[in-house]
Amino acid sequence: xxxxxxxxxxxDYDNTIAYTEGALRSGxxxxxxxxxxxxxxxxxxxxxxxxxxxxxRALPSFDTVRHNVPMNGPTILFNGAAIYDYTQSxxxxxxxxxxxxxxHVTQVQQALGKLAFKVYHDNNSIFVVNPNSITAxxxxxxxxxxxxxDSIYDAPSPILKVxxxxxxxxxxxxxxxxxxxxxxxxxxxxxxxxxxLEVTVHGANKGGMVEKLAQLLGIERxxxxxxxxxxxxxPMLQFAQLGFAPQNAIDAVKQTKNxxxxxxxxxxxxxxxxxxxxxIY
Numbered sequence: 001x002x003x004x005x006x007x008x009x010x011x012d013y014d015n016t017i018a019y020t021e022g023a024l025r026s027g028x029x030x031x032x033x034x035x036x037x038x039x040x041x042x043x044x045x046x047x048x049x050x051x052x053x054x055x056x057r058a059l060p061s062f063d064t065v066r067h068n069v070p071m072n073g074p075t076i077l078f079n080g081a082a083i084y085d086y087t088q089s090x091x092x093x094x095x096x097x098x099x100x101x102x103x104h105v106t107q108v109q110q111a112l113g114k115l116a117f118k119v120y121h122d123n124n125s126i127f128v129v130n131p132n133s134i135t136a137x138x139x140x141x142x143x144x145x146x147x148x149x150d151s152i153y154d155a156p157s158p159i160l161k162v163x164x165x166x167x168x169x170x171x172x173x174x175x176x177x178x179x180x181x182x183x184x185x186x187x188x189x190x191x192x193x194x195x196x197l198e199v200t201v202h203g204a205n206k207g208g209m210v211e212k213l214a215q216l217l218g219i220e221r222x223x224x225x226x227x228x229x230x231x232x233x234x235p236m237l238q239f240a241q242l243g244f245a246p247q248n249a250i251d252a253v254k255q256t257k258n259x260x261x262x263x264x265x266x267x268x269x270x271x272x273x274x275x276x277x278x279x280i281y
Contacts, residue, residue, distance in 0.1 A: 002048030003281045013065065033068040053071055054226070080207070107181070115164055116130045129149050129151060135165050160200070168191070208235065224241055244276070
């Protein structure tokens with residue numbers, strides 16, 4: 001019996017466990033998880049804790065970095081649209097977008113013009129419509145090619161998520177348009193970085209999936225802790241007994257109730273979080 005038995009940490013990966021923004025923007029190689037963070041996670045797990053990653057990445061994208069992350073719990077993928085168990089090599093839970101997403105994305109395109117977006121299919125295939133320079137940078141970061149399509153109607157079903165690859169000013173225009181539509185309540189639409197706007201089915205967010213994961217593992221909410229840096233992490237930060245954010249997090253995250261601010265992610269914020277829990281338990 002370790003001191004962290006029955007304790008769950010669910011952490012975002014990009015710019016939380018490891019700093020990847022530089023690689024996305026400049027094309028430089030993304031750094032691995034630091035030795036300090038790895039050792040802290042390994043200590044947490046050795047003391048009985050469950051460490052899981054909650055990421056916006058698709059399964060094949062997270063596959064490219066997961067060997068750098070010590071973890072012993074299932075992984076939340078697609079920004080909360082799925083839970084995947086690597087020990088069983090299968091999805092434990094999925095939440096697909098409705099078929100009407102094709103028409104709704106088309107409405108956005110008709111209103112705002114040519115937009116770049118990716119479509120993530122259930123079999124881990126990735127498709128892109130109107131690729132741009134952000135698409136190229138994202139591909140460098142994930143090392144995953146995407147099949148170019150003329151239209152979202154060419155993508156196969158079922159679809160787990162759609163991601164617009166546009167700068168923040170365009171993201172705000174998309175959000176403003178979506179907020180005025182009668183179908184708005186059917187989706188989770190949230191920014192996951194300065195250049196990525198995620199669309200999943202209503203209820204499929206990191207908060208809902210952390211709750212689902214805790215239920216699957218039989219862990220009480222009062223022993224759930226989360227960490228993240230961007231708007232898509234806020235639902236799971238709000239669900240946790242205590243949320244954590246690296247100093248590099250956006251202001252909306254830092255202002256979220258019951259969130260403790262740590263050092264920057266490149267200054268071993270993950271190890272700092274586990275040090276805090278070490279004192280609590």
